[in-house]
Amino acid sequence: MIRLLVALLLFALPAGAQDERIVLGLSQYSVSITTNYVGSEILVYGAVRRDAPPPEDEPLDVIVAVEGPHTPVVVRRKDRNLGIWINSASVRVTSAPSFYAVATTGPLDDILSRTDDLRYRITIPAAIRSVGISAETDDPDSFVDALVRIREASGRYRINEGDVRLDQQTLFRTDIALPADLTEGQYRVRIFLTRGGQVLDVLERDIGVQKAGLERFLYTLSREQSLLYGLLSLAMAVLAGWGASALFQILRR
Known part of the structure; x- marks a missing residue:
């Protein structure tokens, strides 16, 4: 019975899921915020380790996500009343990443299935909408959209499709730019291997950011x-x- 269950589990896994693994490196594992800090870049590089030749029917893709510490955020909407702009409603997001950047080898819609996106919370909407929300309005999604829009405009949320360079389906690298107004704490770096929209392997590393x-x-x-x-x-x-x-x-x- 045990052998049968193991065989069924192996059969259910996507092709190549047991043959391809991530070997990762980072240019630095800590960032020091000093009085003259104006931002920096993190080089994420690595290779794909295989036990067999890669499948030829579907290409391999890489997704790199860098996530900053989570903090509570209150999003307020202002309405004009008698010529004065006042706060009319608010939504409290109990935990949202202070920084979130995603770099990929191709368009996210083509290389990542919606099921795996919801499972791993990779895209910005999935990462934000998965957190707890307390609202004073019947339409909290519009406030979350406003939060994403504001942070995208400031450079704290961004998706860079095509920024990951993948050579011969083995070696990959990308640069993630960190803004000057970093929040102190642990930044999580996640790398995903996907094939046919399904995640084959995930690897995580942490980068410490602190004042110096x-x-x-x-x-x-x-x-x-x-x-x-x-x-x-x-x-x-x-x-x-x-x-x-x-x-x-x-x-x-």
């Missing part, structure tokens, strides 16, 4: 020694005011 140098010192001080941080801020403000006043007096002479 003076920014790290000030951030830690403000969180762990809030009183001292406040006193230092007050002293610096007084010193700056006194210095400006002294300079003004010198210039008047």
